[in-house]
Ligand SMILES: Cc1cc2nc3c(=O)[nH]c(=O)nc-3n(C[C@H](O)[C@H](O)[C@H](O)COP(=O)(O)O)c2cc1C
C-alpha cells in the first residue's frame with residue numbers, strides 16, 4: 696500500500712451504538728469527510744498505527760475500515776480503537792491518527808465461525824431462556840423478568856423491541872450478540888460464539904499492533920512525525936518540529 700503511512704484527523708462523531716464499548720473495545724468514528732478522502736489503495740481491513748486525542752499523548756491504535764451494516768453496506772466507516780484506557784469519552788474532540796501498517800482483511804461473520812440460526816430456533820431458545828429464568832428461586836420476582844438485568848442499553852432495547860415481541864426480550868444475553876454484530880434481526884442470526892470469535896480476533900489485532908509498533912522504524916516514524924498539538928484549522932498538516940523527509944503531509 697503505497698499510501699502508508701497515512702495521516703488523517705477529524706472530529707470524533709457518534710457511532711451507531713452497537714455496543715463495542717460494552718464489549719471492552721470502544722471504537723471512535725470519523726466523519727464522512729475523513730472516510731471519503733481515503734486513498735483508493737487503502738481498502739477495507741484492519742490497520743495499526745499511532746493516535747492522539749486533542750493535544751493529548753500519543754498511543755498505539757488499531758483501526759477497522761469496513762462497510763457499515765447500519766447503512767446496508769453502502770457506507771464505509773473508519774473506527775479507531777486507541778490502545779489506552781481513557782477516563783472518559785471524547786466525542787467532539789479532534790482525533791489524529793497515522794496508519795502505518797496493515798494487519799488483515801475484514802472477516803465476514805461466516806469466516807469468524809458464525810452459526811447461522813433460523814428464526815424458529817431463536818424463538819425456541821428464547822422461550823427456554825425465559826422459562827429457565829422464571830424458575831430461578833435465587834432471584835426476586837421482579838428481577839426474574841427484569842430486562843435490564845443483562846445490561847441492555849436503551850438503544851439495544853429499542854432495537855429489540857422493533858423486531859421482537861416484548862416477551863422475547865428476556866432472552867437478552869443472546870440477543871445482545873445480534874444487536875451488536877448483525878445488521879438486524881431480519882438478517883441471519885448469529886450465536887454467542889460470534890462475539891467471542893470477533894473479540895478474540897480483535898484482541899489478536901491489538902497484540903499484533905502493540906508488538907509491531909515497538910519496531911525501531913515505527914518508533915522513529917512516531918518520533919519524527921507526530922503532531923504534538925492540534926491546529927486550529929482542521930485542514931492543517933500535522934504541526935510538529937519534524938523536518939525529515941518522512942513528515943506525513945497527506946490526509947487532512
Ligand atoms: C481492531 C478491530 C478489528 C475488527 N475486525 C472486524 C472484522 O474482522 N469483521 C467485522 O465484521 N468487524 C470487525 N470490527 C468492527 C467491529 O465489529 C465494529 O467496531 C463494531 O461493530 C462497531 O461498533 P460501534 O458502532 O458501537 O462503534 C473490528 C473492529 C476493530 C476495532
Ligand SMILES: Nc1ncnc2c1ncn2[C@@H]1O[C@H](COP(=O)(O)OP(=O)(O)O)[C@@H](O)[C@H]1O
Pocket residue numbers: 707708709710711712713714715716717720721722723724775776777778779780781783784785786
Ligand atoms: N480507548 C478508546 N478508543 C476509542 N474510543 C474510546 C476509547 N475510550 C473511550 N472511547 C470513547 O468511546 C466512544 C466509542 O464508543 P462505542 O461504544 O464504540 O460507541 P459509538 O457507537 O458511539 O462509536 C468513542 O467515540 C470515544 O468517545
